Amino acid sequence: MATGRTHRPATRSRGIPEATVARLPLYLRALTGLSERSVPTVSSEELAAAAGVNSAKLRKDFSYLGSYGTRGVGYDVEYLVYQISRELGLTQDWPVVIVGIGNLGAALANYGGFASRGFRVAALIDADPAMAGKPVAGMPVQHTDDLEKIISENGVSIGVIATPAGAAQQVCDRLVAAGVTSILNFAPTVLSVPEGVDVRKVDLSIELQILAFHEQRKAGEEAAVAEAAAAVVPPVRAAGNGRKGPDGDMPAVMPA
Numbered sequence: 001m002a003t004g005r006t007h008r009p010a011t012r013s014r015g016i017p018e019a020t021v022a023r024l025p026l027y028l029r030a031l032t033g034l035s036e037r038s039v040p041t042v043s044s045e046e047l048a049a050a051a052g053v054n055s056a057k058l059r060k061d062f063s064y065l066g067s068y069g070t071r072g073v074g075y076d077v078e079y080l081v082y083q084i085s086r087e088l089g090l091t092q093d094w095p096v097v098i099v100g101i102g103n104l105g106a107a108l109a110n111y112g113g114f115a116s117r118g119f120r121v122a123a124l125i126d127a128d129p130a131m132a133g134k135p136v137a138g139m140p141v142q143h144t145d146d147l148e149k150i151i152s153e154n155g156v157s158i159g160v161i162a163t164p165a166g167a168a169q170q171v172c173d174r175l176v177a178a179g180v181t182s183i184l185n186f187a188p189t190v191l192s193v194p195e196g197v198d199v200r201k202v203d204l205s206i207e208l209q210i211l212a213f214h215e216q217r218k219a220g221e222e223a224a225v226a227e228a229a230a231a232v233v234p235p236v237r238a239a240g241n242g243r244k245g246p247d248g249d250m251p252a253v254m255p256a
Contacts, residue, residue, distance in 0.1 A: 028229040043074040095122035100163035109137040122154040151178040165189040
């Protein structure tokens with residue numbers, strides 16, 4: 001099996017838009033679920049619903065892959081799994097290093113989804129001497145002094161940064177200098193990298209802040225609806241004196 005240092009995905013050279021590339025993992029996740037249930041074919045509408053996109057966008061995305069499906073039948077699930085996996089570079093081995101083995105780094109090291117998608121955690125690295133040799137996810141943590149050697153010996157091209165913000169840029173610089181060309185950054189800071197190096201940022205606090213915005217907006221909309229509903233409620237009629245006339249309650253004061 002080839003390693004990540006000897007091959008780069010062909011999406012750029014084939015002119016696949018970045019927005020399409022970002023949706024390919026969504027399609028692959030949905031298709032993998034169908035494959036595990038032994039579903040042989042799927043329509044564009046069904047797959048689009050499972051991936052959370054509209055079917056026209058899905059068909060356009062697949063046209064970049066040269067896959068158009070069969071009218072009345074749909075798409076072959078197993079072939080699409082292979083086709084998207086190949087386009088994403090998941091049909092080969094991608095050694096990954098995780099730098100920063102605190103709570104988040106340890107959780108990432110224990111995540112089983114990496115291996116199932118072709119990402120092999122080659123090394124866990126931390127700057128704390130007390131962590132050196134300590135097993136995490138069945139693998140001994142190595143010190144950052146050996147970072148360059150680890151990357152070279154394992155042919156690593158993808159690095160995951162899970163350090164505090166203050167240390168992230170220095171770690172990034174060392175990874176890039178050692179030959180890493182793709183970085184997944186969990187540190188709450190923006191990294192500066194040279195041309196040719198790809199960075200994907202994951203900031204959980206930002207995502208929570210966006211959710212808080214939507215919650216606040218929904219609460220405001222609900223309050224506005226309640227206020228509008230209260231404004232149209234008819235006034236309560238004054239109670240009578242209890243006397244009944246031929247047509248119901250008699251007013252307390254009769255007109256002269």
